Amino acid sequence: MTIPEIVPEAARIDPIQSVLALWGAPGRPQEHPDLAMAAMDLAQAVGAGKVVHLSSAAVYGPVGKPVGEGAPLRPSSDYGRAKVEMEERVRAWTKAHPSGPKPVILRVGNVAGADSLFTNLRTGGRITLDRFADGQGPRRSYIGPDDLSRALAGIVSNPDLHGVFNLAAPRATSMVEIALATGAEVLWRPAPPEAQQDVVLDVTRLTEELPGFHPESCAQHLVDSARRSGVWP
Template structure:
């Protein structure tokens, strides 16, 4: 089964960088960016437009595509409006209507909020931060619009991505971690960047001919990762500070549905701090040499 024809929205972001370095160079992919596209010498196509300001360009880019993967969105601290997450989800679904393309929207484990135990996709959403609220609303409205327009929509709830996260990726000298009364630091569902790329490729390939997409998939490696262990594996120094009352000790997603979907020849391995740090460092050397988009 060949790699599907995919339109990737928000391809100039960090996840987009990872996918561009890991996905097949021969695949028929269209990488969208709001900046002017530049040739990259690989034959992979770029398209430049703003999905919200130019919906006609988005519809045109969706033509002939089997799937649209929306990585585009706003995150805290980057100056964008979090409401854009909702608008981008709906715009993606509208663009897919009538093309036969399936829609995969990147969501977040933040939609679960502060809940204990293993969080399966059917769990009640209780986001505590504005970002999680915006992603939960994006999921809800995109699903409703997809049902109305006959578009298959799957929300991909991403765990933390090693190297693209606020801990390993956001480390600076003097970095401090929250520590709880039991001596542990926050625990989260994580996935290595190369593992993420392989996982998304498998999902898109295996689901491109499925009539009924799973409405939601948790995307992470099995088992939580303690943030202190991740920094130790990367040999990065850090301090400890008492966790504030608002700090969430653990967010662990149930990945059994994802494991059932993936190929048995390339199954999902358990989260391992050392392995994820190694994945990130292999990719980081390639990514920092990539010339910026103009």
């Protein structure tokens, strides 16, 4: 279905304030920039003032400390590179349409239930994780699906909020703790040289824009959130 075919249907409902472009193409990251452009065109066509895009912490590449939105973008994967291209094309579209909808780009950390860890976790099963020189496993910035929903609600309800924001809980979560919270048994292997122990987002900017928004990083909360949402298992 093309954008012109969608618009007549949209015109029959109440005015549309925001478009949430939460879609993706599993296994086909090269399609993400085109999907983002379709979202901007759709928002322009229906008169929405805002489009919320999901980018990723992958745009930063390997980082060893909490990283803010102003950090250089150095993606090390095709997925990360596709998200950088998506952001660049959104900015170019916005520049070419100064009176059009404003984008909100969310560089999201791991979403509980939807990342590779949860994909490989089974209650009562086994999972192998990297063990680093300090004897600990990997740590990541996570957010639960319910906290993600609350963030989106806060963003679309604030007409003046736009720009680029990191989105995750303010503290990183140990993947080992998540695995144990699901009832899985953790097996270990030595971390390879290219493995990254910490991927941590500095989320100060967004939490300041959304008073009262305090996403939780507790492993059990993340597991429960994934289950409540139906994302996992």
